[in-house]
Structures are given as C-alpha cells and as structure tokens.
Amino acid sequence: MLKGKTIILGITGGIAAYKAASLCSKLVQKGAEVHVIMTASAKEFITELTLQSLSKQRVYSDTFQERDPSSISHIDLADSADLVLVAPATANIIAKMAHGLADDMLSTTLLATTAPVMVAPAMNVHMYQHPAVIHNMNILADxxxxxxxxxxxxxxCGYVGKGRLEEPEAIVGCIETFFRQQESVKSGPLSGKKVVVTAGGTIERIDPVRYISNDSSGKMGFAIASAARAMxxxxxxxxxxxxxxxPQDIKVVQVQSAEDMLEAVYSLWEDCDILIKAAAVSDYRPKQSMPSKIKKGGDSITLELIKTTDILETLGKHKRNQFLIGFAAETGNLESYAKDKLARKNCDLIVANDVSVAGAGFGVDTNIVSIFDRDGLVVSLPQLSKDEVAQHLLTLAAERISGVSL
Known part of the structure; x- marks a missing residue:
C-alpha cells in the first residue's frame, strides 16, 4: 500500500525522536518516498545525517535554507505529499498546529499542505492529560x-502511564490501513457520484431565546453520510x-430553519446524483418571529403558525435525473402513509419507520425501517444499528442507479 507514496515525516523534540529512525527505515522498506523535516529541538536528540542515510533524501530543518532557487522547499514538500506524518508529536507542535502558528520548517509546511495529516503524540502522561493539550487535539480532530x-x-521521565510513542511497526500499520481505506473509497460503488444528505431537526424561531423543533438527533443522517463516503x-x-x-472528512453546510435548509439543498440539487432527506423538517413556523424576548404576561398566549415550504415535494417537482430518497417517521399506518408520501413527492425510495416502537425512534443508535418504491415494499429490515441501515440503503440506491446488483 505504501509503494510510490510520498510521505513527509515531521520529527519534533522529544526523547522518542530516536524511534523516528526506525519508523523512517520501515516506511522506506515498504516502498514509500520519505522526506524528513526536523525541528531544532529534534536535532538535539537525533542527527540529520542519520535520517538522511535512512531516507536517501535531503533532510529539511531550516525554512530559509533554500538550495534550489527555482522552488520554495516547504511549498514543494506540501504539494508533493500523499500524507504528512508527525512522529513524535510534542505538546508544542500540537499547539502550533491547533492555532495556526508557522515559525519553523515543519509548522510552515503543515499550514501549506492539503494532504491528509497524521499525528502520533509522545509526551509525559500529565502533559498528555492536560486540558490545554486535550483541547488542542480536539481542535485538530475536528x-x-x-x-x-x-x-x-x-x-x-520515570512516570508510568499513557504518553509513549506508539511503536514504529504499529504506526506503519496505521498508515497502510489509511491508504487501503482510501483505495477502497476510490473504487466504491458510488465512486464519482455526488450525494447530498440532510440531517437533524430544523429550528423555527419564536424569539431570540425560544424556538419550535423536534426530537431528531441527526444520527441517521450522519450514518448515511458516512456510508456514502465509504462507498x-x-x-x-x-x-x-x-x-x-x-462525521469527519465530509463537507458540512450548517443550517437552522426549514427555509435555510431549502435554500442550501436547492443550491446543491442541480449537480447532485442522489439526495437523501433524512432531516426532520418543521412543518410549521411562527408567522412572526419576535426580535426580542417575549415577556410573560397573562395566563395564555396565542402563537400563530404558518406552513413551511415542503422541501421533499419541491425537489420532487423539479427532479430530472436525480435519485431522490425521503424518510417517513410515523406512529402508525406505516405502509399507507409511506406509499402516499412517495407518490405525492415523486421520490424514488421512501424509508419509513414507526418512531413509537422501541429501538426505532429519535436519539437512539438503532432503527427498524421498511423501504418502499413505486411498486410497494422493497425490504423490511429488523432492528439494526443506524450504520447498518445506512449501508443497506446506500447499497440499494447504488444498485438502482447503476442497474447492477451488488
């Protein structure tokens, strides 16, 4: 999996830097082209000559040491990378990455690259558990x-605990798994297809502190988006x-109201191949949203609601070659309501579930669904994880648009 891959190996200043020599050697043995960038602190623990001998490539450490006047080293490295790996990664480099600092060759290259970045932390156990370090790692993970x-x-340092750099063999294994997953995505049944997924519950403002919404958690939509990406x-x-x-590695458009969602989805509709509307959209909104908080007064208040635009129906009316999938969350008469919704809104598939049944409602990690097309029931799935439901649904969609059974 690593043959022909260009990996930038960033080494920072911790005692675990000595393991970077073995890591570099193993990556080269696997067929990767490894370019090493060392921080000034890293050179206190291991020499450039060691890494140069193992990588068979020039080692970089000084942003201003430009040996080729026709190029800028950190930009060339950033552009050439299939992966940037920082190992060991100290608390210092993690903080720089989180806050966009670029004061040396490694941090500057990290800001310039669009390649995937992988970080292998190594530090004292108390440092690793410090709230600032945890916060910075969460920023990067997001x-x-x-x-x-x-x-x-x-x-x-003498302590016993979590903080020791993972062994080089294990790091190489993680990298191989990463590239294997990338290759799987490229050859998946939905490769080259543009998929739009809606998720969550819309918010219709009454005033700045109150709103109308529903119990949707977004979990089903998230699972569908992840499954589509994996395919x-x-x-x-x-x-x-x-x-x-x-989910990570997926483009996200954040919206609030039904009107916001309609605008966002419609802007993506023309270029999309499959649209899956898993979001629970408010059917009504307040006729008037007050600009300031409504003060309490009297024993009752009347709130006038007006209908929101039906997103699924709007898309169905303007459908050409797109494959449109809707969801129907019901509390009874599942089949009749689902068939009616599919016909009225010109969907290709409807995924129906009875949210009054345990394990099939909002906010849980499982679902029990029946999928319908114009001819009736296609499949009834037992209680499964939402990830499994998403895989079944996307496999069915991929078969329908390709005409090939998977």
Whole structure:
C-alpha cells in the first residue's frame, strides 16, 4: 500500500525522536518516498545525517535554507505529499498546529499542505492529560487530523502511564490501513457520484431565546453520510440542530430553519446524483418571529403558525435525473402513509419507520425501517444499528442507479 507514496515525516523534540529512525527505515522498506523535516529541538536528540542515510533524501530543518532557487522547499514538500506524518508529536507542535502558528520548517509546511495529516503524540502522561493539550487535539480532530494514540508504560521521565510513542511497526500499520481505506473509497460503488444528505431537526424561531423543533438527533443522517463516503461518493451533509458532531472528512453546510435548509439543498440539487432527506423538517413556523424576548404576561398566549415550504415535494417537482430518497417517521399506518408520501413527492425510495416502537425512534443508535418504491415494499429490515441501515440503503440506491446488483 505504501509503494510510490510520498510521505513527509515531521520529527519534533522529544526523547522518542530516536524511534523516528526506525519508523523512517520501515516506511522506506515498504516502498514509500520519505522526506524528513526536523525541528531544532529534534536535532538535539537525533542527527540529520542519520535520517538522511535512512531516507536517501535531503533532510529539511531550516525554512530559509533554500538550495534550489527555482522552488520554495516547504511549498514543494506540501504539494508533493500523499500524507504528512508527525512522529513524535510534542505538546508544542500540537499547539502550533491547533492555532495556526508557522515559525519553523515543519509548522510552515503543515499550514501549506492539503494532504491528509497524521499525528502520533509522545509526551509525559500529565502533559498528555492536560486540558490545554486535550483541547488542542480536539481542535485538530475536528479539522480531520488523524491521531495515532500513544501507548502506555514506563516513560523516559520515570512516570508510568499513557504518553509513549506508539511503536514504529504499529504506526506503519496505521498508515497502510489509511491508504487501503482510501483505495477502497476510490473504487466504491458510488465512486464519482455526488450525494447530498440532510440531517437533524430544523429550528423555527419564536424569539431570540425560544424556538419550535423536534426530537431528531441527526444520527441517521450522519450514518448515511458516512456510508456514502465509504462507498466512494462525494458527500455534502446539510445539518440542522443535532445532538453530536458531524462525521469527519465530509463537507458540512450548517443550517437552522426549514427555509435555510431549502435554500442550501436547492443550491446543491442541480449537480447532485442522489439526495437523501433524512432531516426532520418543521412543518410549521411562527408567522412572526419576535426580535426580542417575549415577556410573560397573562395566563395564555396565542402563537400563530404558518406552513413551511415542503422541501421533499419541491425537489420532487423539479427532479430530472436525480435519485431522490425521503424518510417517513410515523406512529402508525406505516405502509399507507409511506406509499402516499412517495407518490405525492415523486421520490424514488421512501424509508419509513414507526418512531413509537422501541429501538426505532429519535436519539437512539438503532432503527427498524421498511423501504418502499413505486411498486410497494422493497425490504423490511429488523432492528439494526443506524450504520447498518445506512449501508443497506446506500447499497440499494447504488444498485438502482447503476442497474447492477451488488
């Protein structure tokens, strides 16, 4: 999996830097082209000559040491990388990455690259558990940086705990798995297809502190977006209010109201191949949203609601070659309501579930669904994880648009 891959290996200043020599050697043995960038602190622990001998490439450490006047080294490195690996990664480099600092060759290259970034932390156990370090790692994880967790054991400082750089063999294994997954995505049944997924519950403002919404957690939409990405699709997730964070490595458009979601989805509609509307969109909104908080007064208040634009019906009316999938969350008469919704809104598939049944409602990790097309029931799935439901649904969609059974 590593043959022909260009890997930038960033080495920072910790005692675990000595393991970087073995890591570099193993990557080269696997067929990777390894370019090493060392910080000034790293050179206190291991020499440039060692890494140059192992990588068979020039080692970089000084941003201003430009040996080729026709190019800028850190930009060339950033552009050439299939992966940037920082191992060992100290608390210092993690902080720089989180806050966009660029004061040396490594941090500057990290800011310039668009390649995937993988970080293998190594530090004292108390440093690793410090709230500032945890915060910085969370920032990077939210941006899509991949982490290889440190191991536990006796540390160089004498402490016993988590913070020891993972062994080179394990790091190489993580990298191979990463590239294997990338190759799987490229050859997946939805490779080259653009998929739009909506998730969560929309919010309709009454005033600045109150709103109308529903119990949707966004979990089903998140699972569908992840499954579509794993099958090779170019995925855009349009997310309203959700209980958790959207999946990594997926484009996310954040919205609030039904009108916001309609605008976002419609802007993506023309270029999309499959649209899956898993979001729970408010059917009504307040006729008037007050600009300031409504003060309490009297024993009752009347709130006038007006209908929101039906997103699924709007898309169905303007459908050409797109494959449109809707969801029907019901509390009874599942089949009749689902068939009616599919016909009225010109969908290709409807995924129906009875949210009054345990394990099939909002906020849980499982679902029990029946999928319908114009001819009736296609498949009834037992209680499965939402990830499994998503895989069944996307496999069915891929078969329908390709005409090939998977």
């Amino acid at each position: 941006r899509g940086v991949h982490f290889i967790e440190p191991g536990e054991g006796l540390l160089a 090779g699709a170019d995925v855009t997730l349009v997310a309203a209010r959700t209980d958790g964070k959207p």
